[in-house]
Amino acid sequence: MADKKRSGDSYAYVKPRRDGQADAWSEESGKRGGQVLSEVAEVAPPADVASKFGLATGEKAVVRRRIILLDGSPVELADSYYPLPVARGTALAEKRKIKGGAPTLLAELGYRPRHVSEDLTFRPADEAEREGLELPPGSSVLTLLRTTTTAEGSLYEVQLMTMKAPRTLHYEIEVD
Numbered sequence: 056m057a058d059k060k061r062s063g064d065s066y067a068y069v070k071p072r073r074d075g076q077a078d079a080w081s082e083e084s085g086k087r088g089g090q091v092l093s094e095v096a097e098v099a100p101p102a103d104v105a106s107k108f109g110l111a112t113g114e115k116a117v118v119r120r121r122i123i124l125l126d127g128s129p130v131e132l133a134d135s136y137y138p139l140p141v142a143r144g145t146a147l148a149e150k151r152k153i154k155g156g157a158p159t160l161l162a163e164l165g166y167r168p169r170h171v172s173e174d175l176t177f178r179p180a181d182e183a184e185r186e187g188l189e190l191p192p193g194s195s196v197l198t199l200l201r202t203t204t205t206a207e208g209s210l211y212e213v214q215l216m217t218m219k220a221p222r223t224l225h226y227e228i229e230v231d
Contacts, residue, residue: 087126090133094120095150097139104136104213107202116213117142119157122187123216132187132217141166141211161211169206175199177220188219195220 097115099105108116116136123131135157142148146160153160158168180188180196188196201214 089124089127091122091124092119092150092152093122094118095148097148100136100213101215103200104215107200107213108136108138108210115139117148119147129188130219132184134215136213136215137211157212166205166209166211168203170204170208172202173199180217184217188217190219 096118098118099113100108100110100116100118104116105112105114110116116138119135119137121133121135122129123133137147141161141164145164146153147157161167176198177195178198180190180194184190184196185192185194188194190196197218197220199214199216199218201212201216202210203212203214204210
């Protein structure tokens with residue numbers, strides 16, 4: 056099982072990367088991190104994500120779904136949602152890796168993070184989560200709902216991460 060304590064800087068996950076720089080997950084974990092891009096699609100997001108974007112029932116956003124790996128085992132299901140005007144016609148809406156990652160592309164598109172808000176919830180895992188994270192029946196998960204806005208207050212990304220539990224998370228966010 057993955058290390059149960061994770062301490063890091065959430066800003067590393069939303070800021071653009073420099074050329075040749077490893078992804079934030081690999082740098083933070085110090086282990087062999089990785090991810091599998093499992094889906095990119097226009098979808099009606101879950102209610103909590105739709106609410107953050109101010110979407111009406113049935114309105115769509117682009118989602119990039121990833122399975123986050125640590126030493127080859129799944130430890131997190133990470134879904135990143137983007138409003139259609141932000142993502143359509145960009146690599147965010149294509150099922151392929153993005154050079155430098157989504158934060159780098161978003162910065163190139165004019166979306167630089169200024170404020171990050173995170174909400175954590177501990178709850179029982181559903182069947183899809185148990186399967187995706189290789190958890191036994193009766194397991195719980197920790198979810199993190201992260202919203203990222205620009206200096207002007209434009210919300211451009213909502214991430215929903217579902218992690219194996221129990222875990223201890225410590226995040227610090229300081230944006231210049």
